[in-house]
Amino acid sequence: MERVMVIVNPKSGMGKGARCAEEIRRIKEKVLKTAGKELDLVKSVAEGENSIQELIRRAKEENRKEVIVVGGDGAVNAAANILCGSNISLGIIPAGVGNDLSKGLLIPQSTKAALDVALFGKEIRIDLGLLDDKLVFVNVVSFGFDARIVQDIPTLKEKYRFLSGEWLYLVFLLRELSRRIEYPRISVFSEDGTRPPVKKLENNTLALVISNGPQYGGKFKIWPGASLTDGLLNVCWIAKMDKPRILWNLIKFLRGVHDSLPEVDMFTTDSLLVSSLTELTCQIDGEPYQSKKEYKISILPRALKVRVPRIPEVPIV
DSSP, X not given: OEEEEEEEOTTGGGGHHHHHHHHHHHHHHHHHHHXXXXXXXXXXXXXXXXXXXXXXXXXXXXXXXXXXXXXXXXXXXXXXXXXXXXXXXXXXEEOSSSOHHHHHTXXXXXXXXXXXXXXXXXXEXXXXXXXXXXXXESSEEEEEHHHHHHHHHHHHTTTTTTSOHHHHHHHHHHXXXXXXXXXXXEEEEEOOSSSOOOEEXXXXXXXXXXXXXXXXXXXXXXXXXXXXXXXXXXXXXXXXXXXXXXXXXXXXXXXXXXXXXXXXXXXXXXXXXXXXXXXXXXXXXXXXXXXXXXXXXXXXXXXXXXXXXXXXSSXXX
């Protein structure tokens, strides 16, 4: 009998993680009888021996073949930072606000269907992004306007509990538009080691988004068709826009047809250096990250083993 550690972030998705855990608890006996897998549910906390990262380390010490994380992109990020480069398979049960990585992997959003994929799905290896040579990201790192929105999310979740998770980012974006927008002058130097040319850009910036997957913020298709296994980062640079133009073009970013806008520059690379004369607001997989003037970003090809649907509706890779 195989024992599978199921790590639950009960606070993810404004309590969705806890509800998912209850649903898994109700069917775990059926899983044991039909599949011969014992599910060990463990609740994670922010810090200490029961943090996601410490629980993953424990799973590695116990030579577990797979672990399952119930949570959002932030929880998956915490797991990926420990599992990076290992042979342990990661199953994902979406329970966060945006769940962008799971959507990019075509993992079902319902608990039962996602659990089936986490236990019996096909194993593939996906790329991870690397920030400052020390912290991996699974889906996105960004700077500027959208990163400031992420900073406010922890304090605003309670106020907007009546909204479904994937709409929260859109509501917070509209709220952010009521404030003064800063347009930092950002320089990007990209030297792709796989193919020329070197690309260098500098401009007053609304947002700079470096993605691994096709979408972020729950609903924004920042790079439609992006592959999680191609060894490349997807860069979307949005230059300065005034507020009416942001609102006018919002639907294009939701639909993924923003590439034709004159303020948008999109390209792929395997590494880049982001710098500014002023400290930049930064977020990584939906969590705030330290503000500073320079960041180094690169790709780790096929660094994380995950489970995905065996017969997806469209090809994953």
